[in-house]
Amino acid sequence: MATIAVYSAKGGVGKTTLAVNLAWAAAAGSKRRTLLWDLDAQGAATFILATKPPRAEAREVIERELDPDKAIIPTATPGLDLLGADRSIRSLDTLFAELDKKKRLRKLMDDLARRYDRIILDCPPGLGTTSDQVIRAASLIVTPMIPSTLSRRAYDEVREHLGREHKGSTPVLPVFSMADRRRTAHRTAIEGAPDWPVIPMASAAEQMADRHAAIGAYAPRSPVTAAVNQLWLAIEKRLNA
Numbered sequence: 001m002a003t004i005a006v007y008s009a010k011g012g013v014g015k016t017t018l019a020v021n022l023a024w025a026a027a028a029g030s031k032r033r034t035l036l037w038d039l040d041a042q043g044a045a046t047f048i049l050a051t052k053p054p055r056a057e058a059r060e061v062i063e064r065e066l067d068p069d070k071a072i073i074p075t076a077t078p079g080l081d082l083l084g085a086d087r088s089i090r091s092l093d094t095l096f097a098e099l100d101k102k103k104r105l106r107k108l109m110d111d112l113a114r115r116y117d118r119i120i121l122d123c124p125p126g127l128g129t130t131s132d133q134v135i136r137a138a139s140l141i142v143t144p145m146i147p148s149t150l151s152r153r154a155y156d157e158v159r160e161h162l163g164r165e166h167k168g169s170t171p172v173l174p175v176f177s178m179a180d181r182r183r184t185a186h187r188t189a190i191e192g193a194p195d196w197p198v199i200p201m202a203s204a205a206e207q208m209a210d211r212h213a214a215i216g217a218y219a220p221r222s223p224v225t226a227a228v229n230q231l232w233l234a235i236e237k238r239l240n241a
Helices: 015-029 044-049 058-062 092-099 104-112 129-137 149-165 184-192 203-211 223-240
Strands: 002-006 034-038 080-083 118-122 140-145 172-179 198-200
Touching: 002 015, 002 129, 015 034, 015 044, 015 080, 015 118, 015 140, 015 172, 015 203, 015 223, 034 044, 044 080, 044 203, 058 092, 058 104, 092 104, 092 129, 104 129, 129 149, 140 149, 140 223, 149 172, 149 184, 172 184, 172 223, 198 223, 203 223
Parallel strands: 002 118, 002 140, 034 080, 034 118, 140 172, 172 198
Antiparallel strands: none
């Protein structure tokens, strides 16, 4: 089992869109038994994928008052399950600090390993206790950023934090998301990092909440679907190296 954390210190960079579509690619494309764990209290991934209301508060799973199996719900995609988020984890940093268990998330991942091949974490933005839990639990951190100076600065902060607090132990894969090559700033940023994957801006992404599905499920020929599938193959290659 491998855990892929989709994480950024900065919000509004297409994090949930990428997490949902990577989870879909893992289940539908690679036929992996996949769990998407929504750790963002806004619950966007949960809204998109949940086929029925969650059976318990998200906080109960993290506190270990409830077996995760009892909170997991299926999605419309075969092989893809969801562990949803809600307002009970809106102070997730505080919750992890109060629990005082530095590897709580990693232990929960280990408990789920018997059921899943891949776990995708849709993480809340910011650098804090939650991000430290994610770094300890993840096999790979995928960091989406809009091709801009501020997003690149947020990515550099993550790398500095990893090197300072975690000695760079968890590999990081930067990804340009919501990219519009018609914009000079985007084009310049992409040209400056030609080896980084690029997920283009597309109207199909705006339909996810209305269709309650990943883009690949309703727009298989979308440039976003093609880019996500290519990114997922690169992730699988890194995990299997």
